[in-house]
Amino acid sequence: MTKHDSRKIQQIHEELHSHLPPEPALRAKALESLLVEKGLVDPQAIETWIEVYSEEIGPKRGAKVVARAWRDPAFKALLLEDGTKAIAQFDFVGHGGGHLKVLENTDKLHNMVVCTLCSCYPISVLGVPPNWYKTAAYRARAIREPRAVLKEFGVELDGETEVRVWDSTSELRYLVLPQRPDGTDGWDEDRLAAIVTRNSMIGTERDLGPGKGNG
Amino acid sequence: MDTIHDLGGRQGFGRVDTHEKEEAFHSDWEARIYGTVRAMTRPGDWSIDWFRHCRELTPPVDYLTRNYYDQWLQAYAAMLVNSGYASVEEIVAGKAAGPAPDAPPPMTGEFVRTTAKNVAIIxxxxxxxxxAYAPGDKVTVRSAGAPGHTRLPAYLRGRRGVVEAYRGTHILPDANALGEERAEPLYTVGFNAANLWPDAEDSRDRMYADMWESYFEPV
Structure with missing residues (x-):
C-alpha cells in the first residue's frame, strides 16, 4: 500500500533536489538504467511508447476528425454531442480521450484551451502537448490575458469576437473545432485535413487556409 | 495545498515561445523519460491524482526552471522512493543495490502496441x-483552499459563476490523491473575465473550469 503522505514526498523531493545529477540527460539515463536493472520496466515497452507517440498518435489524428466534421453534418453533430463516441469511429480513443468535449469556433466566438494546474491535453487526438502549452508563461497568462497571448501567436481578434478560455481542471479534455476556411468547397477529407493545424485545435490559431497546416 | 503549480493568472511571466518546432520530443532524453515513465510498473494506488500531487510538491525552484519531462522524472522518482521500489541513492547512481520488493511486473512492448496505447482514463x-445544480444556476466557489491535492485553482476561489453544463459524477481528485476513490457531481462553470480579473481585456470574454460540487459554497 502506498502511503499518501505529502510531507514525506516533500522530504524525498528535497533529497532528490540535492543529489540528482545536474544534467537532465544524465538523470534520465540513471533512472532508465536502474528501472531496467530492477525489472520495473521492459526496454521494449519504452521503445514502443516512444515510437507510438513519435509517429502514430499526433495532431494528424485531430485533423482527420476536424476534416470529417467539416464535410459531414451528422458527424459534426455527434462530435459536438459526444466527442469520445465520435472519435471512436476512427479508433482514436486513448489517453485523454475518455471524456472528450469539442468546442466550436464561429464568426463571433473563439475558443482556447489551457491547463493552469498541469498539462491536461487531448493526447489521443493531438499527441503529446507542445512544450509551450506546458510552460508557466502559457498556463499563467492564457486564462488572464488570452488576447495578448493570441496576439503572440499571430491571432488578431476584432472587437466583435468573444473569447472563451477553457481550463482543463478535470478528466474532461477539450478540443477546438476551427472554422472551415473559404475556398475549400468540394475538397475531400484528406485535402481538408492537411490544412488543419495543431494550434488551431488548441485555439492558439484561428484562420486556416490553403497553404497552411501539417500537410 | 498552495504549491507552486497553481499558476492561473500569475503575473510576471514573459512571452510564449510560439516558434517551437512541431515534433513530439525535442531531445533524445525527453523521449527516453517519456517512454520510461509510461512503461514503468505501477501499483494500483498510484492514481493520476497522486502523481499530480507528487509533481505539485516539487521544490518551486525546480518546478519553474526544469523542463516538463524532467519534472515527470522527479515526481516519479519521489513516488518510487516513497513506495519502497528504489532508494534516492539508487536513483542518483542509476545502479540497483537490491531488488524491488512486491513490484508488479512491467508491461511488455506488445501490450503497449495492442492495448495500453488505446486505454483512456474514465x-x-x-x-x-x-x-444539486443545473445549467444556468449561479454558484459561488469556496473561498478556502484545500489541505492536500485539489483541482480548485486559486484564481477561482470565492468567485461567482454560472453552471454551463452538468458532466455526470466523476472521481473527486482531492480524495483520489489520498487513495480514496469516490465520485461527486461535476460541472463546467463559466465566469465573466471582468469578474475574475481587475485588468480584464474584454468584459465579454469568459473563462470556464470543471468543478466538483464540494468546490462550491453551500447554498
Missing amino acids: AERDCETPP
Missing part, C-alpha cells in the same frame, strides 16, 4: 448524491 463513477 473518471465517471456511480454516486448516490444527485446533482
Whole structure:
C-alpha cells in the first residue's frame, strides 16, 4: 500500500533536489538504467511508447476528425454531442480521450484551451502537448490575458469576437473545432485535413487556409 | 495545498515561445523519460491524482526552471522512493543495490502496441448524491483552499459563476490523491473575465473550469 503522505514526498523531493545529477540527460539515463536493472520496466515497452507517440498518435489524428466534421453534418453533430463516441469511429480513443468535449469556433466566438494546474491535453487526438502549452508563461497568462497571448501567436481578434478560455481542471479534455476556411468547397477529407493545424485545435490559431497546416 | 503549480493568472511571466518546432520530443532524453515513465510498473494506488500531487510538491525552484519531462522524472522518482521500489541513492547512481520488493511486473512492448496505447482514463463513477445544480444556476466557489491535492485553482476561489453544463459524477481528485476513490457531481462553470480579473481585456470574454460540487459554497 502506498502511503499518501505529502510531507514525506516533500522530504524525498528535497533529497532528490540535492543529489540528482545536474544534467537532465544524465538523470534520465540513471533512472532508465536502474528501472531496467530492477525489472520495473521492459526496454521494449519504452521503445514502443516512444515510437507510438513519435509517429502514430499526433495532431494528424485531430485533423482527420476536424476534416470529417467539416464535410459531414451528422458527424459534426455527434462530435459536438459526444466527442469520445465520435472519435471512436476512427479508433482514436486513448489517453485523454475518455471524456472528450469539442468546442466550436464561429464568426463571433473563439475558443482556447489551457491547463493552469498541469498539462491536461487531448493526447489521443493531438499527441503529446507542445512544450509551450506546458510552460508557466502559457498556463499563467492564457486564462488572464488570452488576447495578448493570441496576439503572440499571430491571432488578431476584432472587437466583435468573444473569447472563451477553457481550463482543463478535470478528466474532461477539450478540443477546438476551427472554422472551415473559404475556398475549400468540394475538397475531400484528406485535402481538408492537411490544412488543419495543431494550434488551431488548441485555439492558439484561428484562420486556416490553403497553404497552411501539417500537410 | 498552495504549491507552486497553481499558476492561473500569475503575473510576471514573459512571452510564449510560439516558434517551437512541431515534433513530439525535442531531445533524445525527453523521449527516453517519456517512454520510461509510461512503461514503468505501477501499483494500483498510484492514481493520476497522486502523481499530480507528487509533481505539485516539487521544490518551486525546480518546478519553474526544469523542463516538463524532467519534472515527470522527479515526481516519479519521489513516488518510487516513497513506495519502497528504489532508494534516492539508487536513483542518483542509476545502479540497483537490491531488488524491488512486491513490484508488479512491467508491461511488455506488445501490450503497449495492442492495448495500453488505446486505454483512456474514465473518471465517471456511480454516486448516490444527485446533482444539486443545473445549467444556468449561479454558484459561488469556496473561498478556502484545500489541505492536500485539489483541482480548485486559486484564481477561482470565492468567485461567482454560472453552471454551463452538468458532466455526470466523476472521481473527486482531492480524495483520489489520498487513495480514496469516490465520485461527486461535476460541472463546467463559466465566469465573466471582468469578474475574475481587475485588468480584464474584454468584459465579454469568459473563462470556464470543471468543478466538483464540494468546490462550491453551500447554498
